[in-house]
Amino acid sequence: MHLPVKSMNFLFCIKLPLYIFFLFFAFFAAGSFNPLFGKDEEGTDKLSPFEKAELKKLVSLDFRNLSKVSIQGVLGYDQEYWRNPASVHVIHPDDITLFGYANTVEALRGVPGMHVSRGLSYDNFASMRNFSGFSTQKFLGKIGGREVTQLMLGSANYSVDDYPIAVIDRIEVVRGPGASIWGTNAVNGVINLVTKHSGDTQGDSVRLLAQDDGTFMGDYVHGGQVSEDSFYRVWIRDQEYAEGSLDSGRAARDDGYLRKFGFRYDKEWASDLNFYVAGGGATRRLEHVLDFTNRLFYSENLTSALVPLDYARQGSLLPPIHPLYLDPSKLPPATSFWSAPDGTISYPALLSGEISRFQRYDEMTNDTGHIVSKLDGITESDLEWSLTSAFEKTDINMGHLGFEWEQNQLDLAFDANRPIGDSHRFSFGLGYRRTDLDVQSTPLEPFDFGLTPTVDLETLTLLPSSPAILEYDQDFTQFNRLTAYVQDSINLTEEMVLSIGTKFEENDLTGSGVQPGIRGSWNPNGSNVFWLGYSKAHRQPSLRERYTVLNPGRIWYPAGATPLNPTFGVWANKPFAGGESLDREEIDSYEIGWRNRPNENFLLELSSYYYDSKDAVLAATSLTSVNAYEAKDAKSYGGELSIDWEVSQFWRIRGGYSLARGEVEGERKFDFPEQTASLRSLFKYSDNLSFTQSLFYADETQIPSDYNPITIPPHLRLDLGLVWRPRQDWEIGLFGRDLLEPYHLETMYPGVDVEPARVERTFLLTLYKKF
Amino acid sequence: MILWAFVFTLGMSMNFKVEASTIEQQRREARVQATYLTHLVNFTTWSEEHLPDTGESPTILVLGQEKNGFVASLEYLISQSKVEVGGKPVQIVHLESKDQKPIRSILSKGCQVVFVMRKSVFRPEEIRDLCPSAVVFGFGRQFVTAKAGDVAFVSARNRVKLILSDQYFRRTSPKLSSKIANLKSVVEIVRKPKN
Numbered sequence: 001m002h003l004p005v006k007s008m009n010f011l012f013c014i015k016l017p018l019y020i021f022f023l024f025f026a027f028f029a030a031g032s033f034n035p036l037f038g039k040d041e042e043g044t045d046k047l048s049p050f051e052k053a054e055l056k057k058l059v060s061l062d063f064r065n066l067s068k069v070s071i072q073g074v075l076g077y078d079q080e081y082w083r084n085p086a087s088v089h090v091i092h093p094d095d096i097t098l099f100g101y102a103n104t105v106e107a108l109r110g111v112p113g114m115h116v117s118r119g120l121s122y123d124n125f126a127s128m129r130n131f132s133g134f135s136t137q138k139f140l141g142k143i144g145g146r147e148v149t150q151l152m153l154g155s156a157n158y159s160v161d162d163y164p165i166a167v168i169d170r171i172e173v174v175r176g177p178g179a180s181i182w183g184t185n186a187v188n189g190v191i192n193l194v195t196k197h198s199g200d201t202q203g204d205s206v207r208l209l210a211q212d213d214g215t216f217m218g219d220y221v222h223g224g225q226v227s228e229d230s231f232y233r234v235w236i237r238d239q240e241y242a243e244g245s246l247d248s249g250r251a252a253r254d255d256g257y258l259r260k261f262g263f264r265y266d267k268e269w270a271s272d273l274n275f276y277v278a279g280g281g282a283t284r285r286l287e288h289v290l291d292f293t294n295r296l297f298y299s300e301n302l303t304s305a306l307v308p309l310d311y312a313r314q315g316s317l318l319p320p321i322h323p324l325y326l327d328p329s330k331l332p333p334a335t336s337f338w339s340a341p342d343g344t345i346s347y348p349a350l351l352s353g354e355i356s357r358f359q360r361y362d363e364m365t366n367d368t369g370h371i372v373s374k375l376d377g378i379t380e381s382d383l384e385w386s387l388t389s390a391f392e393k394t395d396i397n398m399g400h401l402g403f404e405w406e407q408n409q410l411d412l413a414f415d416a417n418r419p420i421g422d423s424h425r426f427s428f429g430l431g432y433r434r435t436d437l438d439v440q441s442t443p444l445e446p447f448d449f450g451l452t453p454t455v456d457l458e459t460l461t462l463l464p465s466s467p468a469i470l471e472y473d474q475d476f477t478q479f480n481r482l483t484a485y486v487q488d489s490i491n492l493t494e495e496m497v498l499s500i501g502t503k504f505e506e507n508d509l510t511g512s513g514v515q516p517g518i519r520g521s522w523n524p525n526g527s528n529v530f531w532l533g534y535s536k537a538h539r540q541p542s543l544r545e546r547y548t549v550l551n552p553g554r555i556w557y558p559a560g561a562t563p564l565n566p567t568f569g570v571w572a573n574k575p576f577a578g579g580e581s582l583d584r585e586e587i588d589s590y591e592i593g594w595r596n597r598p599n600e601n602f603l604l605e606l607s608s609y610y611y612d613s614k615d616a617v618l619a620a621t622s623l624t625s626v627n628a629y630e631a632k633d634a635k636s637y638g639g640e641l642s643i644d645w646e647v648s649q650f651w652r653i654r655g656g657y658s659l660a661r662g663e664v665e666g667e668r669k670f671d672f673p674e675q676t677a678s679l680r681s682l683f684k685y686s687d688n689l690s691f692t693q694s695l696f697y698a699d700e701t702q703i704p705s706d707y708n709p710i711t712i713p714p715h716l717r718l719d720l721g722l723v724w725r726p727r728q729d730w731e732i733g734l735f736g737r738d739l740l741e742p743y744h745l746e747t748m749y750p751g752v753d754v755e756p757a758r759v760e761r762t763f764l765l766t767l768y769k770k771f
Numbered sequence: 772m773i774l775w776a777f778v779f780t781l782g783m784s785m786n787f788k789v790e791a792s793t794i795e796q797q798r799r800e801a802r803v804q805a806t807y808l809t810h811l812v813n814f815t816t817w818s819e820e821h822l823p824d825t826g827e828s829p830t831i832l833v834l835g836q837e838k839n840g841f842v843a844s845l846e847y848l849i850s851q852s853k854v855e856v857g858g859k860p861v862q863i864v865h866l867e868s869k870d871q872k873p874i875r876s877i878l879s880k881g882c883q884v885v886f887v888m889r890k891s892v893f894r895p896e897e898i899r900d901l902c903p904s905a906v907v908f909g910f911g912r913q914f915v916t917a918k919a920g921d922v923a924f925v926s927a928r929n930r931v932k933l934i935l936s937d938q939y940f941r942r943t944s945p946k947l948s949s950k951i952a953n954l955k956s957v958v959e960i961v962r963k964p965k966n
Contacts, residue, residue, distance in 0.1 A: 046840070046843060047840055047843045047844060047847060051798065051802060051840065051844070052847055054799075054802060055802055055805070055806065055844055055847055055848055055851070056851065058802060058803060058806040059806050059809060059810075059848050059851065059852055061806070063807075063810060063933075063951065063954050063957045063958070064954060064956070064957050066803065066806060066807060066810070066931075066957075067930060067931075067932065067933070067956075067957040068930065069803050069930070069931070070929045070930065071796050071799050071800050071803070071926065071929050071930065071931065072793075072796050072799075072929055083795070228953060228955055229955060229956055268955075268956035270956070271932065271955075271956050271957070271959065272928055272930075274956070378928035378929065378930070379928075380928075382927075382928050382929055384928070384929060419929070422793060423793060491793050491795070494793060494794050494795060
């Protein structure tokens with residue numbers, strides 16, 4: 001589609017909420033030029049509100065970090081620079097500890113445009129700006145210098161990859177596509193967790209969290225100095241998950257543990273030549289359920305409809321004269337698993353409205369280790385460069401699916417930028433990634449029907465054994481990816497900054513591609529920045545989407561139903577192959593934004609976006625689908641409003657509102673809340689006592705399912721906290737979370753979980769000894 | 772096409788020497804310098820004899836013209852951070868005039884920090900003779916290596932760097948905390964120039 005046509009779509013296809021959003025935009029923007037609202041200080045010796053705010057940030061930096069502040073900000077390198085033409089939200093460690101978040105992913109709840117939902121006790125799902133689905137995340141995750149978005153599932157596990165708060169410098173959340181510098185998969189945005197230099201973590205730090213339900217987390221960090229220019233730190237963490245409850249009140253069986261360790265060594269070879277090596281490991285042991293309730297079907301013959309086996313069983317209990325009667329001799333013999341249901345569960349399509357409930361728990365393990373090293377420097381010609389290498393080994397066993405993979409991944413990257421003349425800053429880089437996989441699938445016991453043969457419906461042949469639920473095409477276990485990017489940040493005038501660049505990529509999954517982007521900002525006075533952006537971004541399909549075959553259920557054909565079983569009944573398997581033809585998703589994205597700072601204590605940011613996705617990969621939701629995943633064209637649009645207001649030196653308020661709408665081939669989707677909002681307040685009662693309040697709202701979401709689609713109702717969450725600092729480096733916090741109701745629901749895995757878990761009201765005690 | 776344009780531009784640019792920066796970059800540089808100065812004041816101790824008399828405020832004296840918001844940044848930081856010297860709030864005096872007489876008068880009354888802007892005609896030795904209680908700040912490496920200043924800001928490689936005289940650590944007053952001396956990757960320490 002040509003650009004003007006897309007622009008017309010952008011203007012006219014969008015419905016009322018977005019017009020309202022634009023109206024707000026125009027209203028505030030017009031108001032900002034009112035001298036009463038946005039004071040314009042033109043004098044050369046006067047400071048603008050943005051400059052004053054930057055000074056407040058600079059004075060909080062120590063000498064080491066101050067020496068790293070760049071004079072010329074560059075998009076992609078200096079995220080907090082107020083002239084950046086992008087929506088950037090930065091989370092600092094205090095934002096996590098003062099609000100009682102256990103880990104970093106919980107802190108993303110306060111970021112406009114992000115939706116964080118909790119499934120089981122150990123799962124927090126993060127999604128950004130719509131169409132994130134339930135397990136594929138359409139944003140790029142970088143943690144401690146590594147790209148953590150996994151190729152197999154297309155998502156990152158932020159619980160396993162998390163770091164102790166004491167070693168986190170900041171988390172940068174860049175909303176909107178930034179593919180030209182960040183690369184493939186930076187479709188909806190980027191989350192970049194930056195860890196501290198070891199020199200900034202000298203001494204000992206401890207953080208302990210105990211929740212009233214028995215959940216516990218403790219980490220210890222120790223840092224020391226090896227020589228006058230080299231430093232180290234080591235850390236350990238133990239996290240014990242307490243068992244929660246499912247919506248029905250049953251035990252969720254989600255208890256388990258996560259144990260981690262890590263280290264970092266920094267060496268400052270010269271004032272502009274630094275090296276670090278960091279690494280760590282994690283092991284997690286949990287159980288996860290697989291819902292078998294709707295995995296057995298009955299069919300009279302190859303052309304008749306599939307009905308749940310329980311439906312057929314209900315028919316066999318009817319009198320023979322009933323139109324839905326079924327001869328009991330046509331039913332399969334029950335195996336030990338299938339003869340012992342665990343109660344019943346709602347099945348609206350059945351006459352009885354219920355079906356026997358079958359579920360199976362098995363171990364889900366995750367063992368991972370990584371090492372990262374980075375050498376960076378600045379040359380005499382002002383070329384800032386860095387050379388990064390990372391190696392990661394991961395072994396994930398999804399015992400509940402009978403699917404395990406071991407992955408070795410190597411990343412090499414060179415990044416650089418340098419000024420050109422007075423007004424250009426040129427960034428460029430190269431990257432290489434190699435991924436090797438060893439994938440194993442195991443058939444699960446519920447699908448072992450003893451001597452009864454299994455038929456493959458695709459080929460109409462008898463199978464030697466019942467296939468695994470998830471099988472992987474072993475021809476695709478090695479992947480290479482080469483990337484290169486160039487970007488120029490141009491100061492067109494004193495008021496206008498333009499950033500133009502493109503990323504080139506060649507990978508074994510989707511071939512070669514170009515991802516250009518252009519962003520510009522206009523700073524008409526000292527208190528306003530407007531920006532515009534266009535980007536073409538790509539998202540690779542995950543390996544699961546392309547190369548797995550899903551065998552989700554079995555169909556019973558009684559004797560004579562197929563040519564293969566004239567005298568005996570057979571189980572048949574209908575495979576749903578991944579889409580090897582699935583190409584990369586291509587997204588044209590447009591964004592406008594406005595940042596207003598009428599004074600140094602008040603910041604308002606408003607942004608609006610429109611994404612036009614071609615071949616968006618979506619999970620197929622019907623048993624009649626040919627493949628497990630389908631590529632469809634999709635659109636999403638919306639906007640975010642955020643406010644950061646230091647009302648006084650004792651009181652700070654931050655709030656956000658997000659509107660997000662998604663359509664797949666013209667049909668509106670609700671797998672992401674259309675409206676989310678947050679309001680957080682930090683009130684310092686005295687120098688050592690603070691109150692925190694957080695209010696979160698998430699609109700309704702709908703979770704598709706083969707038999708009982710679930711609507712997660714809108715929910716409002718209130719957290720309150722009291723933090724006492726008996727000494728400068730100690731924090732003792734008491735937090736009440738989800739205080740408005742005993743529990744509510746947030747999400748679940750469709751097709752895997754039987755029912756959603758409760759997110760319950762909890763009370764949390766934290767003890768934090770800082771460095 | 773775009774790629775080749777970029778590659779060509781890059782190749783052409785590698786040998787360019789970077790000239791003047793934009794106004795915004797100069798202002799940002801000034802903000803970083805003002806922040807360094809604020810931190811250094813917090814890490815410096817003055818003996819009793821180098822502190823002002825009762826009823827007078829410790830003084831940061833800025834000499835010469837500037838257009839990048841350095842003084843405004845410094846005033847903002849000093850007021851926000853409530854910087855004190857010897858338990859008293861600090862005042863900033865900015866003298867743009869080239870008339871040396873009033874400057875000499877203020878210097879001889881005593882001040883704790885003197886910041887010499889690029890266009891100022893005063894030399895560090897002269898300032899120290901008039902005002903031995905002052906830490907003398909200026910620009911460029913030679914301000915410390917050749918002119919006996921205490922601290923110089925050097926802008927290179929898109930960063931602001933600190934050059935410190937070892938006398939700033941060694942003398943008894945005004946004296947910089949040895950903690951800063953250990954940050955050798957952040958600051959460059961040079962020995963006192965030989966006369």
